[in-house]
Amino acid sequence: MDKKIDRQALVAFLNEKMDAQAEVFEDNTEASIKVPRLKLVETMQKLRENPQYKFDVLMNLSSVDYPENFTVIYHLFSIEHKHYLTVKVEISKENPCWVPSVSSVWKAAQVHEREVFDLMGILFNDHPDLRRILLPEDFAGHPLRKDFTQQAD
């Protein structure tokens, strides 16, 4: 599970090849890089296609409501090289907040992004069919946000 790649080299490669402005993200997982949202799709495309990295599977797409920002987190995996990478995009709590959709890179992102949109209220630009997925169409609010309180408590 812990096969990690040389993040410094990866970030240098991304920045040099396509001016991705990627950074090494310091957290306890030691597998994360940070990418600005405008460069996200391009970067993901590169990560999937470059034979040295070849991240052909999007394992998971997650989102966290931190006090200072929203973070969208992509867990990537390469079947061939058996290595992992976490890509993070930080977005400020503007309204509406958005990130570009990566569903053109991995179709798996379509349902994940719909869920994040539904439960966290983050828009995914260029998503082919961004609708609520788990909650009814007329549901008000986005339950996974920290300011959405449970009624039972």
Add this chain to the structure above:
Amino acid sequence: MNDIRTQEMNLNFGPQHPSTHGVYRGVFTMQGEYITKCVNHIGYLHRGIEKLAESRTYTQFIPYNGRLDYVSGILNEEAYVRAVEKLMGISDQVPERAEYIRVMMAELQRIASHLVFYSSMALDMAGFTPWTYGFRERDTILDLFEMATGSRMMPNYMRFGGVAADLNEEFMPALRKLLDIMPKCMEEYHGILTGNEIFQARTKGVAPLSREKALIYGISGPSARASGIDYDLRRDEPYGIYDRFKFNVPVRQTGDTFDRYIVRMEEMAESVKILEQAYREIPEGPVLAKVPKIIKPPAGEVYHRIEHSKGHLGFHIVSDGTAKPYRLRICSPCFVNVAIFEEMAVGLHLQDAVVAFASLDIVLGEIDR
């Protein structure tokens, strides 16, 4: 055929179709008997378990996992417990005996889950007898769970650093009995269904899924291995003590309904092999490590996944250092796998779509969470 005038119509498949082990609705656009478009509707069972996790302590959240995939609860528990152990940095403190018990429980659960798959797929083709065969051994396995955990379907058995209780003296002889009859039972399953001509005609070449498509949709588990993706976390990234066991990973190439079926059938036989080894080698000793009473993982995050009976089940947990998770995301295999059906159903006959859907082996409790 072309001079027969047909009219497009919408057909609601569900929301309570039995092949789905829950409430799924597909809206099919039909042209005659063929499906030209399919739209998935899920969410009927949504209980907000990810949100609930934020107001429960790490230990309190364990029983919720059994309610996700209610036909293989132990595997959901294992994925969660291992993720938290990794976050705590205590993965290596789990006692030997507990690791063996975990493997035994996980493989028993895998067999039980695949038996539900076998039975319900047969039932979707109006085969009632195979259904009774599959549920017969599943019931024996549930008896084993009752002996070990006190519960048949919602075990709440895994703990951080081990398992809740040691096996009682009835368990091992009962397991021996099951392992002795399983090869014979497997023959029976194959005899009544696999070789059946109608079954083969209804499944071979139906709804094939290419390797490329499976990858881009993120399909995992037996459904992916049927499409030629030779990847099994138990073998390729062993967690726990899986690296000590000898077993094969069944892989097929075409990814049609039959392949998805046969991969699961072969996996059951492999699970029996693992159980045989675990039965022989399980040592005596404690089953729970000395871990703090109140679980407070250090601030940070973790993503950990295991080989669930239906694919790769991952937990992404963000901790802020308190006793409750700050954010807990469950990446369930069924949620990802069901998405392919919108594309898979197109061009199929209605009755083939039912079987193709069953061959994905999804459980709605885990899709909706």
